[in-house]
Amino acid sequence: xxxxxxxxxxxxxxxxxxxxxxxxxxxxxxxxxxxxxxxxxxxxxxxxxxxxxxxxxxxxxxxxxxxxxxxxxxxxxxxxxxxxxxxxxxxxxxxxxxxxxxxxxxxxxxxxxxxxxxxxxxxxxxxxxxxx
Numbered sequence: 001x002x003x004x005x006x007x008x009x010x011x012x013x014x015x016x017x018x019x020x021x022x023x024x025x026x027x028x029x030x031x032x033x034x035x036x037x038x039x040x041x042x043x044x045x046x047x048x049x050x051x052x053x054x055x056x057x058x059x060x061x062x063x064x065x066x067x068x069x070x071x072x073x074x075x076x077x078x079x080x081x082x083x084x085x086x087x088x089x090x091x092x093x094x095x096x097x098x099x100x101x102x103x104x105x106x107x108x109x110x111x112x113x114x115x116x117x118x119x120x121x122x123x124x125x126x127x128x129x130x131x132x
Contacts, residue, residue, distance in 0.1 A: 001044050004107065010048050011088055011111055014055060018080045025056060055091045062090045069130040082120050085111045086127055093131045101132050 001009075016028045029052060033045050055062070063075045066086055075083055089108035092099045105128045112120035 004110070006044060006048060007088070007107055008111065008114075009044075010051055011084060011115070013048065013052050014088055015080065015084045017056070017059070017087075018084065022056070051096075054095070055087065058091060058095055059087065062087050062094070065090055065094065065131075066127070070127055073127075079117065079120070081116045082112065082123055085116065085120075085124055089124070089128055090131060093128070105129070105132065 013029065013032045016032065017025065020028050029049060033049070066083075067074045078086070085108050088111075089104045092104035092107075093101050096104075105125065108128055109121045109125050112124040116124070
């Protein structure tokens with residue numbers, strides 16, 4: 001599975017954060033990997049699971065950083081798809097040394113094109129440009 005496909009799976013898993021209490025995220029993660037549509041090789045599951053849990057651990061800091069950078073918006077007002085994409089990208093920019101900032105931004109824009117609304121790619125790009 002390519003990095004882009006793994007990032008897409010991570011996005012889908014991370015999207016569940018918006019609809020479930022944090023204490024149920026472990027169950028949601030298990031359900032995610034049980035779904036045939038999300039079945040991957042064991043190593044890929046472990047990679048996605050590990051990154052998911054790292055993001056969850058930094059979620060408050062990521063949201064704080066987003067709220068500080070974006071004027072006129074906050075995480076409570078953002079669309080859930082855009083917010084999930086931004087959380088993933090901000091994690092990669094701030095905490096993942098393996099991923100260059102330009103790659104994180106480009107991949108986030110691609111996710112926004114695929115899963116977001118018409119205005120999502122430009123919104124995501126504009127927000128992430130403030131982190132570059």
